[in-house]
């Protein structure tokens with residue numbers, strides 16, 4: 563009797579795993595390695611704390627090979643792009659893969675586009691998440707090249723302070739020094755200059771989609787459009803202040819929805835802010851929206867289904 567009970571228990575135990583493992587196995591197993599590329603002021607100085615919070619592990623769990631790139635926290639798109647190109651070559655050498663799938667957040671969007679533009683043969687796909695592809699008025703204001711319009715000085719001050727507070731948090735130190743090269747890349751004019759040289763996937767219209775494929779590389783994008791999403795996330799308030807710079811246009815607190823467009827637009831209005839897009843801060847995101855980690859898993863599956 564005891565033996566039967568043990569066998570029954572073992573059988574039930576095994577069965578309990580069957581549906582889960584059968585549906586999940588290989589779900590994120592892309593053909594080519596995935597390389598994640600951080601935005602302006604990456605989180606390199608926050609020790610073991612991940613910029614892509616819980617995302618790399620979630621992708622690896624069901625089969626993806628994932629590499630997390632480290633490029634200059636604050637520098638021009640071209641400088642960051644050259645650093646990333648070197649890193650991509652290292653990934654290819656280490657894995658024996660012929661291409662990579664690049665996913666960039668924020669300034670990481672233009673950064674991954676640079677690599678796909680100068681070395682398309684090494685890139686299977688480019689995905690821009692909250693990418694500052696056509697610049698952001700936040701950078702315009704900070705660089706003083708756009709008139710603040712109807713802003714009072716106090717509101718403008720709040721915006722700058724909000725950005726500085728975000729930067730200080732992200733960089734993990736007290737320095738709020740802002741790289742002019744990085745900011746110049748993220749102004750509307752700077753982004754337009756970059757796009758003229760590297761037009762792949764960039765929409766020709768103000769808020770349309772771009773080419774789904776250019777020079778053999780597939781292009782995708784998504785973004786959020788809700789600056790305030792979680793009462794206990796300390797950065798939602800500063801992001802909400804900064805979002806005033808968009809004068810009512812859809813934005814995620816730092817980047818406009820239309821600016822985020824690249825290639826195939828999966829969606830540009832998730833109820834997420836700029837930091838939710840990488841599951842920050844520490845997983846504090848909108849409880850009433852699809853979890854950002856799920857979006858990355860779905861996208862890996864999308865790439866897998868496309869043979870990428």
Ligand code: CA
Pocket residue numbers: 791792795835837838841842843846847848
């Ligand atoms: Ca958040």
